[in-house]
Amino acid sequence: MINSSAFQGKKAAYFTLGCKLNFSETSTIGRLLGEMGVVTAAKGEPADICIINTCSVTDMADHKCRQAIHRMVRENKGAFVVVTGCYAQLEPETISRMEGVDLVLGANEKARLIQYLSEAWTDKTDEENGLHRHFSVATKDIKDFAPSCSRGNRTRYFLKVQDGCNYFCTYCTIPYARGFSRNPTIDSLVRQAEQAVAEGGKEIVLTGVNIGDFGVSTGETFVELVKELDKVGGVKRYRISSIEPNLLTDELIDYCASSRAFMPHFHIPLQSGSDAVLKLMHRRYDTALFAHKIRLIKEKMPDAFIGVDVMVGTRGELPEYFEETYRFLESLDVAHLHVFPYSERPGTAALKIPYIVSDREKKLRSKRLLSLSEEKTEAFYARHIGTTAEVLLEKAARGKAMHGFTRNYIRVELPSSQADEALDNQIVTVRLGDFNSDRSALKITL
Structure with a gap:
């Protein structure tokens, strides 16, 4: 039994590392604590409770997690510190021994964070330096699904439609951190979307670990989910956060092209433009299939924004394989490249691949692809200068420019001279002008 009276008026601080899915989950935790009377601590204000939702996609991510934990403990003396997320699932004992950490919860336990917190709350007074408790289960036993549809302090809602992954690519630890693929029912997700509308939401981003795999738990399909969500009339916009190219079906592309609310916007992980490297990674497609998906999207939706994940310097990426990747990406009609260097992850099959790319070479390859990405994004933006468009505007600090x-x-x-709080979360028709000063956006006039 959760005693919410013990939490009335307590202040909580939140820190999220990693993906949109983590952000969505943290926002939901914050909402649940809010229902118990917990308020969010103002910036610089000491908190009674600290929630740190971690990532472990790279070695650098692990390092940032440790830094965040130390900083939260240091800045919030005596606070009850809870660490959850992917790094917490993979290294629960290590984290639990850190000074000031009270509770470490793995992937299966995250869904019951409020319950664990409530049970341990009164015990904190008996411990001088933290409870140092950790709870997690083996990957095969991660079966719980923690629902999440929340926006935190943002405009868009993030709807978690799936969790876990069955793919086990050679470089990746996420299946170990998140467990096997699982999902709720379409009906339950439709109800969450309807609730978001009731709260004033206009745009929903579908998130998950491998969302195209939706349906393994319920016998449904991702395209069926898309079609049902499209019927929720109050939602003006949906975006699909990331979907594997082999799961981005031609049927789904066709539907999105003519749908009511699914936007012409796709984020598709490629990882490598070399078929030899894709085989080493155990990816489930080749460059021919990937190129087909890009061509089909552009055929159906010529103005679609397509973002692509690409990893550089993975084990086995010979110089000629990287050149294949560069030329392949150069040939694709995409708008953005999310470039990240390969990071050695303990326990992954990639460690058995003999050829190792030096850190210096990884940086050089990353730099080349980032330059290519900038060229593609600027070219995509430039093609739309002088046109009209519908924009969902987002809240801005007083005196600052609004974005959307x-x-x-x-x-x-x-510009700040036209910014108005009344425009927050409003869809307006604008004229797209030239680039702003740092070329990160196009200037608009209402």
Whole structure:
């Protein structure tokens, strides 16, 4: 039994590392604590409870997690510190021994964070330096699904439609951290979308670990989910956060092209433009299939924004394989590259691949691809200068410019002289002008 009276008026601080899915989950935890009377601590204000939702996609992510934990403990003396997320699932004992950490919860336990917190809350007074408790189960036993549809302090809602992954790519620890693929029912997700509308939400981003795999738990399919969500009339926009190319079916592309609310915006992980490297990674597609998906999207939705994940310097990526990747990406009609260097992860099959790329070479390869990405993004934006577009504007600090995104994910900027709180979370028709000062957005006029 949760005693919410013990939490009335307590202040909580939150820190999230990693993906949109983590952000969504942290926002939901914050909402649940809020229902118990907990308020969010103001910036610089000491908190009674600290929630740190971690990532472990790279070695650098682990390092940032440790830094965040130390900082939260240092800045919030005596606070009850809870660490959860992927790093917590993979290294629960290590984290639990850190000074000031009270509770470490793995992937299966995250869904019951409020219950664990409530049970341990009164015990904190008996411990001088923290409870140092950790709870996690083996990957095969991660079966719980923690629902999440929340926006935190943002405009968009993030709806968690799936969790876990069955793919086990050679470089990746996420299946170990998140467990096997699982999902709720379409009906339950439709109800969450309807609730978001009731709260004033206009845009929902579908999130998950491998969302195209939706349906393994319920016998449904991702395209069926998309079609049912599209019927929720109050939602003006949906975005699909990331979907594997082999799961991005031609049927789904066709549907999105003519749908009521699914935007012409796709984020598709490629990882490598070399078929030899894709085989080493145990990816489930080749460059021919990937190129087909890009061509089909552009055929059906010429103005679609397409973002692509690409990893550089993975084990086995010979110089000629990287050149294949560069030429392949150069040939694709995409708008953005999310470039990240390969990071050695303990326990992954990639460690058995003999050829190792030096850190220096990884940086050089990353730099080349980042330059290519900038060229592609600027070219995509430039093609839309002088056109009109619908933009969902987002709240800005007083005296600052407002920003938002077009249907096809062009970031726009409304000058502070025209910014108005009444425009927050409103869809307005604008004219797209030239680039702003740092070329990160197009200037707009109402």
